[in-house]
Amino acid sequence: MSQRSGYDPGIPCWVDLSSTDVEASARFYGEVFGWQADMIDDPEAGGYGMFLHQGKHVAGLGPVMGAESPSFWNMFVATDDAAALAERVRKAGGTVTMDPMAVFDEGVMTVFQAPDSSYAAAWQAGNHRGAELVNEPVSFCWNELVTRDPQAAEGFYAAVFGWTPNLQEMEGIKYTEWHRGERAIAGMVEMFSDYPAATPSFWMTYFAVADLEATMAAAEGAGATVLVRAMEAPPGRFSMLTDPQGAAFSIIELHEIA
Structure with missing residues (x-):
């Protein structure tokens, strides 16, 4: 099994789904990939949860931010310093759309838009180190x-x-x-x-x-x-x-x- 316990800086480490209907998305990916949705039972988590396969975290799931936003998959890249990365984004002509923010004790995330209009995110690991299973079905x-x-x-x-x-x-x-x-x-x-x-x-x-x-x-x-x-x-x-x-x-x- 392609199991992971961490990622070097600059390596894609996590994906999550922003959905207009979280419950329906959980059902769909459960049917297609056999994933189990484990939603975080804390109002401060904003309805976020994890998809599990064989007991391993393989992806995230949460609601879209704003009624007009479509559903989409997000890519996260590992970093050892989210604040420094956000500064590189600005210097390279990108726009930081979410300043580095601590997510409980799980880690620090930042979201940005590149000059070509694409969005991506970076993740500085805390307790959550990224996907625990990659490169094999269904990850x-x-x-x-x-x-x-x-x-x-x-x-x-x-x-x-x-x-x-x-x-x-x-x-x-x-x-x-x-x-x-x-x-x-x-x-x-x-x-x-x-x-x-x-x-x-x-x-x-x-x-x-x-x-x-x-x-x-x-x-x-x-x-x-x-x-x-x-x-x-x-x-x-x-x-x-x-x-x-x-x-x-x-x-x-x-x-x-x-």
């Missing part, structure tokens, strides 16, 4: 920036996280792998023209699955919409979906477990 295995401005995103994320871009071409599509040292830790692709014009740049979360077709069928049966059906990529076959609350996510049947 997150990859995060990919779908951006309208690759040049702006490249300079920004390199400055904030120390990532190095590695541009590749796959079947005529330019794809950037973000590296931290020798390790590929995230990806980036320019947004295709068939996206709706109002779609901003965003981070897509990929979840590993054991059987792509079976998971896709389960997701559709539970109310998901399939946007991209069973495409091949070097790591494995993948599909892109939106859940019944409208949050986009991808599933992938990996050739190898990292």
